[in-house]
Amino acid sequence: MTMSLCDDTLLCNFPKCRTKLNGFAWVTACSHVFCDQHGSGEFSRSPAICPACSSALSGKLDIVRTELSPSEDYKAMVLAGLRPDVVLDISARALAFWSYQVHQERMYQEYSLSRAEAQLKQMEKVLTQQNQSRELELSAMRGEIVSLKKVMEEYKRKYSEVSERLMERNRQYQKLQGLYDSLRLRNMVVGVGDRDTPPHPGHYDFSTGVVRQATPQKSPQFLSVNHAGDSRFFSCLEADGAKTFFQFSSPTRDKGRAFTKKH
Template sequence: MADGELRCNLQSCRKVLEENALVTSCSHIFCYQHGQVSISNENCLACGTKFRSKTDFSVTDLRPSDQIKSMLLSGLNPDQALEIANRSISFYTYQLFNENRLKDEMLKRTKEECDNLKAYCSSLKTKYHTEIDKLQRSTLCLKKDIEEKIGELEKQREQTCQYSRLSKKLQLELATCRREIAMLKARNNRDESTNSPRNPSFEFLFKPEKTSMRQDTEFYEGSSSEYYYEFNNYKMFLIIHYIIGYKPSKWPYPGYSD
């Protein structure tokens, strides 16, 4: 207590006493408001001691005037004055002891709360460190996956570029083939319109005397290698015309028809 100040002994109040206070025979002191409550209940609010008479409590002026101080112990012999002073000192000492005890209890509770908070903070720290490590590992894995995906995308982009170049090349080749086919069709139409005579060698290849594919095959396979080579050229001619979709108005070989 600073400068000899007293506080209300009710735990929920703890108000600093300045002027009037209620003092009990059980060495407790209360503010004027809670003193009136204690008087009406006829017991001490701190320890629950019953008031048997009006001498078990008294309303005290904590700031007595000089006249009251001079008259307070007047007429008493020194022994009585010393006894009263000793009891007053004992009361004040008890209040100091009670205040220190309350402060110790508050300090103890505060330390326990601090320890609990430290343990809780330590557990949170451990938990969050674990979460951070987990997130860091996850981040590294994600970075690795992203790098792999980027590498795959680069490969796919290169393949796409290659396919694009190849597609353009094939489109050019296809356009060239179409132009050549158109030229061949135009040339064939001109040949048919002019009714130009056939080449004897061509007639020999495509108009043999045999009348069936099987007989012609037997004829050429049984003949010399020169005739067999010409027959293979004839088959290649048919395959090429089948691929380009060209069908002559009349097949030159009697063994075939539409």
Template sequence: MEDVLHCNRLECRKNLGSEAVVTTCSHIFCLTCANKYFTETRSCPACEASLDQPDDVVVSFLNPSADYRTSVLAGLAPGIVMEIASRSLSFWQYQCSQEAMFQRLVLKNAQERATTLEAQLRTTISEANNQLAVLQTKVNDLTQEVKGEKRVSYELREKLRSASKDYERLKVCG
């Protein structure tokens, strides 16, 4: 996974830049979402855990300067440094697993949507083919009807011509 964290509020999911708000329940939020949700209540918007202690919600600098990195853990006992590192790695592992789960859900939803759209497309194509077949049958029927009408028209013209000849003969003879 890339080293980019996302706001854990599902409606936001913004890439987190240099600052974010981190909770003891291993969630992280952009400053906008944190300001909105943590000023109203002290519960996590992602998991609803109670965050009543002063250090349960803290602003974290995600890209600290080299000087800060040099001094931030200085003077702490190695056990404390290892505990901090372990918790930090656990946080990242949790965030990575949550991101993977989110991406699987996005993929599943996209696949379901694609399957639904494919089925709708097949139905639309089938209906269009059926309508095309009905229209082709109508065209064939009308073509046959026109041929029949032309034949009747031809026969009537021939009868008229024959009757006209007979009439002219009768006029001349008569």
């Protein structure tokens, strides 16, 4: 707060006090003034030291406790009987004290302002650095977002390609499934037709799975066990001829006709 000559209130010069003075104040020869609380506490020690400028106050009138709002009787008698030059000298010194206090307050305010400006510049510098750092981080994040978008687009492209291939495989699978179903139905129809058709003469080879046409086989030889000739057995039956013998034998003979042995 800036003081002017028209201001009627002084401020305590004790550091970190800065309160407005009222009632009683302590005035020093080094042109400093203190509130009654801090003046009583500081100047009760010996030797007395000014809290504002650290000056030694050893004289009898170096420290004066004065009333800031004196009574009318005091005003009428304090300078009474003094010569005009003494009155003017006292008034001039009192005005000089007041001017010094105003100047000191202005210097203090300028000092506070310079400190505030320095702090403001420092804060602006820090803020600028933080903004630059944030801008760098933001630009880095934007670049990362761009790169992530590119990666996402690449994944989308690969996904679309894989989806197309999968759809093509599904179409091929459906086509093959349809062919398989048609072939199975055709085989079922052919199998039913084969069962309805009479089998051709022949035999089935179980080793190869092929039906062979039967060929005429020679009649099996009979061997007589005894001279009676009524008990005869087949001497041998070929593996493939065992069945075909009954299918492709000689013309049927009468049951009552006897077989004779060739000599």
